Amino acid sequence: MAEGTGAAQVEELMASAMSELEAADSLDRLEEWRVSYMGRRGRLTQILRSLGGMSPEERRFVGGAANRVKALLEESLGQREQAIKRAQSRGSGDQDAFDVTLPGWPMPQGGLHxxxxxxxxxxxxxxxxxxxxxxxxxxxxxxxxxxxxxxxxxxxxxxxxxxxxxxxxxxxxxxxxxxxxxxxxxxxxxxxxxxxxxxxxxxxxxxxxxxxxxxxxxxxxxxxxxxxxxxxxxxxxxxxxxxxxxxxxxxxxxxxxxxxxxxxxxxxxxxxxxxxxxxxxxxxxxxxxxxxxxxxxxxxxxxxxxxxxxxxxxxxxxxxxxxxxxxxxxxxxxxxxxxxxxxxxxxxxxx
Ligand SMILES: [Zn+2]
Structure with missing residues (x-):
């Protein structure tokens, strides 16, 4: 593998990973995203696995970049997950939104003596x-x-x-x-x-x-x-x-x-x-x-x-x-x- 190829691969992966993460709007899609990049057969995982076949110099260069990207993607994943959960709880009537499908509060009813x-x-x-x-x-x-x-x-x-x-x-x-x-x-x-x-x-x-x-x-x-x-x-x-x-x-x-x-x-x-x-x-x-x-x-x-x-x-x-x-x-x-x-x-x- 040529020196430039590995580095370009990591860079290209980073760009597509971030734009797909932005588009993931549910916890299910977030999980799909995680598997496709960081799962056992994920794209980033494969780059990290291929490090063993590289020359020591290339390995140091690509490996360093890939590990930095991995840390960045994990952090972004955590932030995105929090944002989706917040949006969901707002949607269920916790704060400003009102869910008409929720059962109402029982009103205590008075009666005549x-x-x-x-x-x-x-x-x-x-x-x-x-x-x-x-x-x-x-x-x-x-x-x-x-x-x-x-x-x-x-x-x-x-x-x-x-x-x-x-x-x-x-x-x-x-x-x-x-x-x-x-x-x-x-x-x-x-x-x-x-x-x-x-x-x-x-x-x-x-x-x-x-x-x-x-x-x-x-x-x-x-x-x-x-x-x-x-x-x-x-x-x-x-x-x-x-x-x-x-x-x-x-x-x-x-x-x-x-x-x-x-x-x-x-x-x-x-x-x-x-x-x-x-x-x-x-x-x-x-x-x-x-x-x-x-x-x-x-x-x-x-x-x-x-x-x-x-x-x-x-x-x-x-x-x-x-x-x-x-x-x-x-x-x-x-x-x-x-x-x-x-x-x-x-x-x-x-x-
Ligand atoms: Zn009687």
Missing amino acids: PTTRIVREILSVFQSMGFQVVEGPEVEWERYNFEMLNIPKDHPARDAFNTLWVDYEDENGDKPMLLRTHTSPMQARYMEQTKPPIRIVSPGNSYRYEATDATHEWQFTQIEGLAVDRGVTFANLKGTLFEFARRIFGEDRQVRFRCDFFPFVEPGVDMSIDCFSCGGSGCRLCSGTGWIEIMGAGMVHPKVLEAAGVDSYIYTGFAFGMGPERIAMLKYGIDDIRLFHANDLRFLKQF
Whole structure:
């Protein structure tokens, strides 16, 4: 081999290797390039192998050049490999580029609180029967919470309402403000401002100073209902509440009314539905009676009508009150009312 030939070969190889390396745009093509120059039968490898047949002077000259080219090609190969990997990771959405084929991030989804759900469900049943939703203050005057509902001072019924009083004194040194113990004050407030016919439902928080247990909370929700017009009878009460029970607890429900006492109604009743768990034969849910009490109701006491300026000789009405948490507990099989305010996501996520 002539002296010039070996050197020209190395030079020509270097030029073509560098331009092919530039054109290699994937790791696969990079590997093909490496094999064709530096593999076992690669062009550069063959030049290095042929050194043994050269004269010592030629070997030193061509060998030196070939080894320098080999080092240069290996370094360029490494750089090219990094560049291709960077381009690929950009292409897969790491940095500025966006890959529409990647699956999306799951969005955490909120939901309505079970109390909110059941309140809305109950209200919508009454709204469909022509009742209007009204709301009132949670900090209430004693007058609306008690006096106007036929519970005068010193009435024994007040003992049943373990009242939380607000620390506020009027000019007589009395403390007439409280956290409402029920939603019934809205009956008095609404009748005072509106002439019959009246058909309202009023949801909201109520408060009682009580020890908490599985069925008692010091803060709870109530829904109050009131209908006042000429000629409203007990049959209207029964029909309305029967329809409500069927819509919430199922078409087949039976209802039972029994006498009960509330100062603001006369007569007063409690309303039960037949136990949907055992079908009436008696179980733990219904304490073996076959019936489950779901609310209190009655014909509005004439004194309550008169206190709000409604003529009880012309108008009659019925009223009812229920605890939505109790309705939800029955409907969804929840066994502890404290779960509603515990903010436990394991509970809340089930609704
Ligand atoms: Zn039962």
